[in-house]
Amino acid sequence: MxxxxxxxxxxxxxxxxxxxxxxxxxxxxxxxxxxxxxxxxxxxxxxxxxxxxxxxxxxxxxxxxxxxxxxxxxxxxxxxxxxxxxxxxxxxxxxxxxxxxxxxxxxxxxxxxxxxxxxxxxxxxxxRWRETTGDVVSSALYFVNWRLADRAVDYLAAEQAPSIVQHxxxxxxxxxxxxxxxxxxxxxxxxxxxxxxxxxxxxxxxxxxxxxxxxxxxxxxxxxxxxxxxxxxxxxxxxxxxxxxxxxxxxxxxxxxxxxxxxxxxxxxxxxxxxxxxxxxxxxxxxxxxxxxxxxxxxxxxxxxxxxxxxxxxxxxxxxxxxxxxxxxxxxxxxxxxxxxxxxxxxxxxxxxxxxxxxxxxxxxxxxxxxxxxxxxxxxxxxxxxxxxxxxxxxxxxxxxxxxxxxxxxxPQAEGAQVLWGGPGAAVLDAGATEAAVPVDRSPIVVPDPSVARDDLPTVYLDECHASQAETRVRRCVYGASAPATTVVLIGDSHAAQWLPALQSIAERRADWKVITYTKSSCPYLDIEVADDDGKPYRSCVTWNQGVRAAVAEDRPDLIVTSSFNYSAYRDGRVLKGLDNESALVESMRRTWLDLARVAPVVVLRDTPAPRIDIADCVSGNRDRLTKCAVPRDEALAGIGQLQAKATRGAEGLHLVDLTDAICPADRCAAVIGSVLVYRDTNHLTATYARTLAGRLEQRLPLAAR
Structure with a gap:
């Protein structure tokens, strides 16, 4: 915060x-x-x-x-x-x-x-145990304010619960x-x-x-x-x-x-x-x-x-x-x-x-x-x-x-609980068995263990390829084949980055894919200015987007994949709200993505349902009451997804891929599906669960990219 x-x-x-x-x-x-x-x-x-x-x-x-x-x-x-x-x-x-x-x-x-x-x-x-130990030590040495200052601007930690010694x-x-x-x-x-x-x-x-x-x-x-x-x-x-x-x-x-x-x-x-x-x-x-x-x-x-x-x-x-x-x-x-x-x-x-x-x-x-x-x-x-x-x-x-x-x-309880087993995750739903996603109170095992779920991130973070909110420099990372038959470019904010594990899994299985990433925190790939977390114009996002457009053109990809979380447009010195904001976003999405479609077919991944409660934190404290961490499906879907669907409807070269049925197919979104923790925080998929979505994602890509 x-x-x-x-x-x-x-x-x-x-x-x-x-x-x-x-x-x-x-x-x-x-x-x-x-x-x-x-x-x-x-x-x-x-x-x-x-x-x-x-x-x-x-x-x-x-x-x-x-x-x-x-x-x-x-x-x-x-x-x-x-x-x-x-x-x-x-x-x-x-x-x-x-x-x-x-x-x-x-x-x-x-x-x-x-x-x-x-x-x-x-x-x-x-x-919260591991973070607390660092907070206690820094409090004892009287530099915890600088530690908290770093956390305050850390996008990944923005919605975590406050420290017990934050005061x-x-x-x-x-x-x-x-x-x-x-x-x-x-x-x-x-x-x-x-x-x-x-x-x-x-x-x-x-x-x-x-x-x-x-x-x-x-x-x-x-x-x-x-x-x-x-x-x-x-x-x-x-x-x-x-x-x-x-x-x-x-x-x-x-x-x-x-x-x-x-x-x-x-x-x-x-x-x-x-x-x-x-x-x-x-x-x-x-x-x-x-x-x-x-x-x-x-x-x-x-x-x-x-x-x-x-x-x-x-x-x-x-x-x-x-x-x-x-x-x-x-x-x-x-x-x-x-x-x-x-x-x-x-x-x-x-x-x-x-x-x-x-x-x-x-x-x-x-x-x-x-x-x-x-x-x-x-x-x-x-x-x-x-x-x-x-x-x-x-x-x-x-x-x-x-x-x-x-x-x-x-x-041993926190880090040792992580086992070397991926779990079926979304694979349990492949036969249409949506009952496997109905929330239950217990799972024999949860992977990743919620105590270490914060670290279950796409590799762009570890590889320092994900730009921070303050950065304007375009960070580019390449995964997969060195001499590929198919080049896929992934563009967008952290909700685009969360799909990298699935794309990497496809690339590993096919052995002829190269995946290039351009991602930045809280920055959708759009041609309009959006507001930052403080309601001010997000100028570094505008600069970054301009740099990405030029970089993508040089990559000459066969497929472009993008997605984003919900945002508010900033126009004429104010933050747009309600219908004005929705209209501005839909127009910008359609305009921006059609421009990208001149380079290559564009796949828009409908944004994932957002529980808006810290799922990893909830599961960590309710291992025998997992249903307490389930949220109503209609509430979780109240986001940008409908606007993305509207922007892509009937547009040549734009393809909307909606995997909601593999993330929240039941009336309430389960915190654990197929023994895999679905979310690492309030709105981001764990890398493990995203990886189990690879098969479904591959099936729904345009035929030329399969």
Whole structure:
């Protein structure tokens, strides 16, 4: 999923740190400051927005903005502490800083990572186990946000269920900030205190640096959210400016009072709550839309405790103070528990979600009391920063090792379940025995095993012949005979690519076929522009199509095969819908394919039925209830197939081949036919099942190609 829909806000790992360690100098850090009820309550508001959003509560469709609140608070508190230390001592102890972070963050984070592995084993289908281990390891090492950014733009992973530790992404952003920002401030302090300017020079240099970095990050955020929104949501570079806003608050003497402070504070609260209510996962976020919540949070912090009529009246209430005190651990716990719930219950109601949220609060409180606070306030760790760092490193090692052990322990069930047997698949239907495709609860064996079905791909992916959504370069691969009697060209998107195993099987059997592939993710071979996943013009597809047309002409094929998934045309600055879209697509299909027919006969493979549920994931979790993964045939057929049939009707040189009767011949589309898993995700055939369709496909090709 691109954008906020695949994200999760995280409670700031730093925002509880304004009660400084009371160990002896120099490890004590900064002098104790006055307790900020407003910040404690602001943390509670942020974590409430996130938890309620994840629990599908009404009126908080933009609850993901809670992460932005935490980023601003973290930037403020982390910088305030370091500035106070520099003012007091003329330098910044990096060893002390990292020791405080290690003992503050890592114990609780490690406990929940270990719990996530247990929940994965108990509740999640085994298809998710392998991916989870990598997510746990990258979370423990605090680079999971970059891993998720890559996944967000990975077409093959776009519709997979979210990771049980996906919420660690924002912790990773903050940790990366914590690695770099103290080093920069320490360098500025060293430069300033070597000159006569000292503290004033240090703060001036820091303000300039923060402003420069923040503006650059904001500009990049605005740019990337337009061109690559999935990646923009997760990467650190688009979020640094929000931390920088908080850092500026700590560096600038902004202290409004009285009515003015109250007005600023309530304006800030309105901006935060308004963003949570008005935004949703379709919003291009962060970018410009993150400015209101970021500035709003800053205004609440600036207002502070300056007046009893300000937001502190609300934020200082006992329930808000309680939730603020456990916001870090509450954030850690709530998401894994919700993922475990939704993995076992198809549509959990309000009651079930409320129970999970209540359980999250209980576990958060216990973790805070038993793990977080004892380690954070340990006198021994306060005296010895090296010991605190060692404890943090030990936590990281434990989490990484646990992930690796989990991978090894579960590998025999996941990867070992794949057997070297192709299964009859669609062959069981050759005699017209459609009852063999009626959904049943059990199959003696399923090939490929659903736990590894994601890897059952056409060879164009392994051979790096399938162009990504961002690419315009035409990738060409050749399979089959070197001196063929028949040359077949396969063109289109991933729904065209899924037919390659069947064409390869025909080529192997005939020994005189050569198959050439030109495929690209989410890009149909049409002469009109279509919209991409974000509703914007898919310009790289237009360029790619132009290159493919020239390449096909040079190949001089005997047969051209194409297919595609459903798309929306983009015309005159808007996405076409309804009948306008259908008309535009049919006209373009007919025009484009007739143009291809001047080169060679064209076979249009009617698009396969689309279950629109993750079949591999469903079968993985319901091996004894396969009927739960069956979907109504009429729903699965509600796609582009009818338009393809209309576009080819009566056109000379165009041949529609419809193999729906070998994929979903019954009233409900079965997940497993002839012991073969039909789909690897929500709409793509497994390579194994496509291969079992080779005989039927060959029979329905134009006579000249048989």
């Amino acid at each position: 691109a954008g906020p829909s695949v994200g999760a806000a995280a409670a700031s790992p730093e925002t509880a740190a304004y009660r400084a360690d009371q160990g002896p100098a120099p490890f004590r850090g900064r002098p104790r400051g006055p307790f900020r009820k407003d910040i404690e309550g602001l943390r509670a508001l942020a974590v409430l927005l996130v938890v309620l959003w994840h629990a599908d509560a009404p009126l908080v469709s933009g609850g993901f903005v809670g992460v932005d609140v935490f980023f601003v608070i973290s930037g403020y508190l982390i910088t305030r502490g370091m500035v106070a230390e520099v003012a007091e001592r003329g330098r910044l102890s990096l060893l002390g800083f990292y020791a405080r972070r290690a003992k503050r963050l890592l114990p609780s984070a490690t406990v929940v990572l270990l719990a996530a592995l247990i929940l994965t084993y108990l509740f999640l289908p085994d298809i 660690y992404w924002s912790l990773a952003v903050e940790e990366q900030f914590y690695v770099i920002w103290p080093v920069l401030l320490a360098g500025l302090a060293w430069c300033a205190f070597r000159s006569s300017t000292k503290r004033r020079g240090f703060e001036a240099l820091a303000v300039g640096l923060v402003a420069l970095v923040g503006l650059a990050s904001l500009a990049w955020s605005v740019q990337l959210v337009e061109t690559d929104p999935g990646r923009a949501y997760f990467v650190s570079t688009t979020r640094v400016w929000e931390l920088a806003v908080g850092a500026l608050l700590a560096l600038l003497p902004l202290r409004p009072a009285g009515t003015w402070a109250a007005a600023l504070g309530w304006s800030g609260m309105a901006a935060v709550v308004g963003s949570a209510v008005l935004l949703d996962t379709a919003a291009p976020f962060p970018g410009m839309l993150a400015i209101p919540v970021t500035v709003g949070t800053a205004l609440v912090i600036v207002a502070g405790r300056a007046t009893r009529y300000g937001p502190v009246v609300l934020l200082g209430l006992p329930p808000m103070q309680f939730l603020g005190g456990i916001s870090y651990t509450l954030y850690l716990w709530h998401w894994p528990l919700l993922v475990a719930l939704t993995a076992r219950v198809d549509d959990p109601g309000v009651t079930a979600r409320a129970v999970v949220v209540a359980l999250s609060i209980l576990l958060a409180y216990l973790t805070s009391r038993i793990v977080e606070r004892p380690v954070w306030h340990s006198p021994g760790l306060s005296v010895q920063p090296r010991v605190a760092i060692a404890v943090g490193l030990a936590c990281t090692v434990v989490a990484v090792q646990a992930g690796m052990i989990f991978r090894l322990a579960t590998a």
